[in-house]
Amino acid sequence: MARRKRPLFARWYPDAAAQLEERGLADRRRRLLAPLSGRVLELGCGFGANFPHYPDAVTELVAVEPEEHFRDLARARADELGLKAAIVEGTAEALPVESASFDAVVATAVLCSVDDQAAALAEIKRVLKPGGALVGFEHVGSAGRARHTAERVLDAVLWTHLNGGCHLSRDTLGAIRAAGFDTADVREERFPYLPFPVSKSPHIVGSARKPA
Ligand SMILES: C[S@@+](CC[C@H](N)C(=O)[O-])C[C@H]1O[C@@H](n2cnc3c(N)ncnc32)[C@H](O)[C@@H]1O
Numbered sequence: 001m002a003r004r005k006r007p008l009f010a011r012w013y014p015d016a017a018a019q020l021e022e023r024g025l026a027d028r029r030r031r032l033l034a035p036l037s038g039r040v041l042e043l044g045c046g047f048g049a050n051f052p053h054y055p056d057a058v059t060e061l062v063a064v065e066p067e068e069h070f071r072d073l074a075r076a077r078a079d080e081l082g083l084k085a086a087i088v089e090g091t092a093e094a095l096p097v098e099s100a101s102f103d104a105v106v107a108t109a110v111l112c113s114v115d116d117q118a119a120a121l122a123e124i125k126r127v128l129k130p131g132g133a134l135v136g137f138e139h140v141g142s143a144g145r146a147r148h149t150a151e152r153v154l155d156a157v158l159w160t161h162l163n164g165g166c167h168l169s170r171d172t173l174g175a176i177r178a179a180g181f182d183t184a185d186v187r188e189e190r191f192p193y194l195p196f197p198v199s200k201s202p203h204i205v206g207s208a209r210k211p212a
Pocket of ligand 1: 003017043044045046047049050064065066067070090091092093107108109110113114115164165
């Protein structure tokens with residue numbers, strides 16, 4: 001099934017998100033991406049918020065983004081930074097790249113929004129080299145039953161439609177484990193940078209490894 005386009009989200013999100021970078025999100029991105037090296041694939045790069053934080057040890061960056069307006073902004077950002085990046089149209093569920101060809105796949109606040117998490121994770125695993133890592137952060141569903149029910153209701157009636165397909169209620173860590181990744185280096189972390197209600201959600205951060 002073709003992914004629904006979300007051009008309105010791509011129009012309003014960049015200005016809203018820019019303030020979050022100044023609240024500490026930029027620094028969190030920098031610390032997350034600092035250990036990367038080699039060939040890196042970024043999923044759902046949006047307007048390129050991660051681009052300033054890739055270390056020189058990253059030799060090649062390919063960014064896959066389904067929304068045209070985001071791709072235009074990301075290209076402008078890469079040019080401004082003098083960053084060599086191939087920014088291509090595509091979705092996480094059907095990555096337009098070869099199998100076992102990347103040292104790391106970066107996804108920050110993307111697995112909350114993909115249409116099919118299991119398909120996206122299978123694709124991420126396919127394109128990673130053995131021992132390669134999925135690196136990123138995500139807000140995830142709450143453990144408490146009442147809160148989780150509220151998140152599911154909010155997703156169904158309002159949240160997902162207004163926020164580019166984002167879900168508050170997903171068990172993303174469970175999905176990453178079910179896809180066969182080693183999650184020893186994924187932590188839960190307080191993530192105060194994002195706006196309410198995602199600032200109150202649990203967050204996961206780190207690297208999930210494809211077995212060697
Ligand atoms: C909340 S934004 C995050 C943008 C960026 N990763 C960041 O950290 O600022 C979600 C991003 O995921 C992208 N996205 C949504 N569905 C996707 C899919 N199926 N495959 C790849 N990217 C997707 C959106 O277009 C958007 O760029």
